[in-house]
Amino acid sequence: MAINLDPELQAVTDAAKALGRPHGADVPLAALRAGYVAGSQMQGVTDVTCDKIQDLEIPGPASAIPARLYVPAGTGDAKTPGMIFIHGGGFMIGNLDSHDSVCRQLANHGGSRVIAIDYRLAPEHKFPAAVDDAIAAAKWICENAENYNINPERIAIGGDSAGGNLSAVVSNHFSQNNGPKLAFQLLIYPATNRTVETDSLQELKQGVTLDERMLNYFHDTYFGETGANPSDPRISPALAPDHQNVPPAHIITAEYDPLRDEGQAYYEILKAAGIKVTYHCYPGLMHNFIQQTGVVTSARRAVKEIADIMKSALA
Numbered sequence: 001m002a003i004n005l006d007p008e009l010q011a012v013t014d015a016a017k018a019l020g021r022p023h024g025a026d027v028p029l030a031a032l033r034a035g036y037v038a039g040s041q042m043q044g045v046t047d048v049t050c051d052k053i054q055d056l057e058i059p060g061p062a063s064a065i066p067a068r069l070y071v072p073a074g075t076g077d078a079k080t081p082g083m084i085f086i087h088g089g090g091f092m093i094g095n096l097d098s099h100d101s102v103c104r105q106l107a108n109h110g111g112s113r114v115i116a117i118d119y120r121l122a123p124e125h126k127f128p129a130a131v132d133d134a135i136a137a138a139k140w141i142c143e144n145a146e147n148y149n150i151n152p153e154r155i156a157i158g159g160d161s162a163g164g165n166l167s168a169v170v171s172n173h174f175s176q177n178n179g180p181k182l183a184f185q186l187l188i189y190p191a192t193n194r195t196v197e198t199d200s201l202q203e204l205k206q207g208v209t210l211d212e213r214m215l216n217y218f219h220d221t222y223f224g225e226t227g228a229n230p231s232d233p234r235i236s237p238a239l240a241p242d243h244q245n246v247p248p249a250h251i252i253t254a255e256y257d258p259l260r261d262e263g264q265a266y267y268e269i270l271k272a273a274g275i276k277v278t279y280h281c282y283p284g285l286m287h288n289f290i291q292q293t294g295v296v297t298s299a300r301r302a303v304k305e306i307a308d309i310m311k312s313a314l315a
Contacts, residue, residue, distance in 0.1 A: 001203040003256055005185035006284035008296045012043070013286075020206045025217040028121075029092070030035045032304075040291040044101030045300060048108060051075050055096075058140050061132045062125075066118040068096045069148060070107035081314035083107075083186070084138050085116040086289075088161030088168075090218030091130050092122050093117055099160075102290050102303065109171065109201035109307030112314060113150050115141050119166070127223035134166040142180035154314045156184035157247075160290055161259070162218075164190025168237035168266070175245040184313040185249040186306065189259050189267065189287055193238040194219060198261035208256050210287040210309055215258065238266050248276040250309050252302075254285040278309070 005013065024032055052071035057064040072080065083106060087099040096118050107114040119133035138157060145152040157167045164187040171185045205212040223235060233240040251271055253263035260281060267279035282289065282302050293300035 003208065003282065005208070005286065006296060008298070009289070009292065012292065012295050016209075024214050027240070028081060031094075032036050033093045036089060037098045038097065040098040040101070043292045044063075045105065045294045046101065048104035049073055049103060050104055050107055053104075053123075056115070057252040058137045060136050062120065062129070065133050066096060067135050067137065068100075068103070068116045068118075070103050070114040070116070072107045072111055072113065075113075077149060078255075079149045079151055081112040081154035081156070081183070082141070082145055082148070083112045083114045083310065084141050084155065084157040084167075085114050086119065086134055086157070086159030086163035086166045087116065088159060088163045088188075089121075091127075091162045091222040092218055094121075094162075099291070100183075101293065102160075105293065105303050106307050106310070109304050110311045110314075112156070112310065113148060115148070119165075122222040126221075126226050128234055130162070130166060130222070131169055134170050138170045138174075139180060140160070144185065153181075154183050155180075156186055156310055156314055157182050158184075158310070159184025159190075160190065161191060161287065162186035164188050164263075165192065165237060168192060169170065169234050171246045171249075172233060172237055172240040172243065174179040175247075176240070176242060184310060185247045186310050187249060187251045187263065187266070188290060188306070189253050189257050190237075190251065190263055191259055192262040193265040194238045195236055195239070196262070196265075198265070198282045199208045201258045202262040204256060204260075207258055210258060237264050237267055238262070243270055243273040243275060246273075246275055247272065247276075247304060248313060250306070250313070251277065251279045253279075253281045254284045254287060254289055255281060256285065257287040259287065304305070
């Protein structure tokens with residue numbers, strides 16, 4: 001398909017191509033992880049100040065789960081809604097620092113305390129380690145919300161890409177197992193069904209940054225050789241047996257993202273289940289746009305819109 005990126009984004013991708021860097025799947029993992037964090041920090045907004053940022057540790061099923069609390073600017077000690085944020089990165093890369101700017105923006109624009117979690121990554125910790133950590137951390141945050149001046153009845157969960165996948169998985173798990181009642185889910189270009197070959201996957205096999213080879217690398221590293229079935233709802237939340245009691249949701253995709261159609265299909269699934277759900281595909285943008293708010297005006301505007309929707313949902 002013809003790719004007509006936002007002009008500012010096109011300039012960013014052209015500059016990256018000019019450097020002649022190798023494909024991500026050919027880069028040593030330590031370098032891939034470091035580059036992902038560095039790129040996010042260079043491309044994200046850097047002038048976002050919160051009232052308080054505090055590193056935490058949450059009890060996990062195998063070890064303590066690192067987390068970070070963001071208190072919105074101007075909030076002080078007042079109780080606010082909350083958001084559990086789960087970062088993306090193909091279940092292999094990403095951490096609290098790669099999504100620090102995003103969390104600051106979501107906290108300030110959304111008027112909610114954000115607690116970001118840093119789940120275990122593959123290949124050191126394959127499926128279902130990330131799922132187990134996300135469920136345990138989300139449950140603990142909900143149960144201890146009052147300790148952080150978070151209204152326990154107004155807690156959202158959300159994340160991008162792999163984090164959107166895990167957010168949907170946690171929401172489904174809680175709804176099916178009498179877990180904490182979440183108020184909202186914010187799914188940003190989520191991976192939702194590993195068993196289908198959508199039009200967007202076909203059209204964007206070469207992609208812009210996220211392509212077929214990188215997707216397969218992420219997925220093979222995350223659950224390959226584990227015996228896991230891609231149709232397992234903990235991998236493909238679209239295949240959960242029931243979506244009727246999950247929280248209201250807003251789903252975001254990007255025009256030039258191979259995961260675009262999975263996000264739209266998940267919107268249709270939730271809508272058919274009677275869930276209050278909205279959907280928006282951002283034209284001219286690609287996977288990872290929420291981490292490009294410092295260099296792409298439309299990405300920064302999109303994150304503000306996303307936060308406004310969450311704020312309204314949690315009002």
